[in-house]
Amino acid sequence: MPPLFNPRLVNDPAGDPGLFVPFFYEKRALLIDTGDLSALSARDILKITHVFITHTHMDHFIGFDRILRICLGRNKVLHTFGPEGFIEKMAARLSAYTWNLVENYQNPLRITATEIRKNELVSCIFDCSSRFVPQDYATRHLQSRTIHAEPAFSVDAAILDHDIACMGYAIKERFSVNIRREILQEMGFAPGPWLYAFKQALYAESDPESLFEIPRQYAPKNAQTRFSIGELTDRLAVVTKGHKIAYITDAAGHEQNTEKIISLAMDADHLFIEAAFLDEDRNLARRKKHLTAAAAGRIAARAGARRFTLFHFSPRYSENRDRVEQEARKAWKTAGTGEPFNRFPSR
Template sequence: MFNAWLINDPSSDPGVYVKFKYRSEAALFDLGEIYRLQPRQILRVKHIFISHTHMDHFIGFDHLLRICLGRNMHISLFGPPGFRKNVEGKLAAYTWNLVRSYTNDFSLRVTEVSETQMTTTHYSCHSGFRPEPGITGRFNGILTDNNNFTVNAAFLDHKIPVLAFALKEQKHVNIMKNVLEDMDLPRGDWLVSLKDAVRRGDPDDVPIRVRWKGGEEKTVPLGELKKITRITGGQKISYIADAVYSSDNAQKIVTLTKNSDIIFIEAPFLEEDLETATEKYHLTARQAGYLAGMAGAKHIRIFHLSPKYKGLEYLLENEALEAFRSSLSGNSPA
């Protein structure tokens, strides 16, 4: 379970803070100015996903570095082609002769993603942030997959390749002990097989072997045992910035963000300024709303609003929401 919110107001630098509930851990999508975050919030960040390194999406790196240096912290960053050079350029701007003797090690694990490959380089304060080559592997649409969540990514066209992200929590299958007792079933290893079968979405007639300590066992169809389980988690959050509206981008966005609980999507321009939006390789509010609706998202949050609409942000909000509701109900854009 998580809470996710825009770090700044929707007209300011992009950035979404994702706080995982029940764990002192957070993730960031993009890293514009982050002065609005408390240091304690920044110190929770363990994963950072950068769409691209236009200045307004990455200028917060220095502030993050400043807050985290001297702490025992390890942060993973993911970004598009050229990303490691961008990070190295920022690190090269400072003198690091004293940090080697710090007791705590602050380190960065930076993964650069291309259409086919992911290459990781490690930078540790104990070695003065000298690049230490890591692993190279295939990029198959998944950036990270751990016990808690998976992050998928797709490349969008913004005149440069830009990464779009979808973070999905793993499903938790919980055992309701009171129901287990009511059914006179034993605790034990067989519950692991039951949980796996539920997590995989196996059909109801799949037999599950229930074992008692004394060696007795019987086979029960999965469907009958499902009432012992309760599924929690599995929330999905998507982040789309920046992209031109094209059929290729639209298809990738809808596929990546399908059934998101919330989609953060850029909407810099009104549809009446479609020509400007297209020239600048950005979405209009109407296109953003339409895409979020096509993805069947539960909620939409727009950001990256152009400063030209200062005081008129509600127009962008209204346009996006109207298109969102209309495409959710199956209407295509006029």
């Protein structure tokens, strides 16, 4: 069975940063950064439940208006996160529009905005029916890097330096449920969304004696379709370590940032990491507070990432992207072992 989510870059590696994280077998997705989102369909955007903003530079935040426009008039709660000052930025964004008729909408959109500070999370609500005036402020002490948690997965964050606070994020399954395909075949059941529902029951720590019913359309004629969770787990499931993805962009390449990134991305199955400049332009990278391709490769190796994908290339390398990728690959090989490199991932 595949992992819970299936991440992909929103744009070409030289385009605006953004990571779309749809869930398998569920009409749901997470999104990290909202640059140019024209590559995402309205259907994709309507799946989004949580948006994680690294910082509010234009190329990371300009696409939020597209989300707002598509979700407006729908009965939806959109959860957003960003660095300290994010609530003020969100309020300014929403107050730029006139909302004199929205209180009449039958389906009001609600946006929760949470800013991530060193030791606390500060949240408020922007409700369509109240013309998106911020209300219901709340503060929660932050005891770990985890800023959001559900039964199936959690999201961790680290505050990085880009001359301003810039967030790095990691998303991790609690555990992964692998289905014994040969046993499934022996039992005569066809795979389908019911396997996802079964996995959710395990995440929710359902009573092993509780019953789980496999929909009749996936079962052989006259076959038993009701099993206890415990029996079905013993027969079908192999529980292993959960899948982890990490996303790093717009981070100065100094040691303090590097150590924070490595800690956040440690043992990631897939690390998405910026490679804004070549090492020959490292002085420019230093001034602009970005990572070089060589730094990205070394970080991926030191974090033990099983696979990494580069993005956020400077336009100056539009004619020789191979050099960016080759530099990262060389740095990886020097610092570690293996071939986790993912070349030009398809959208």
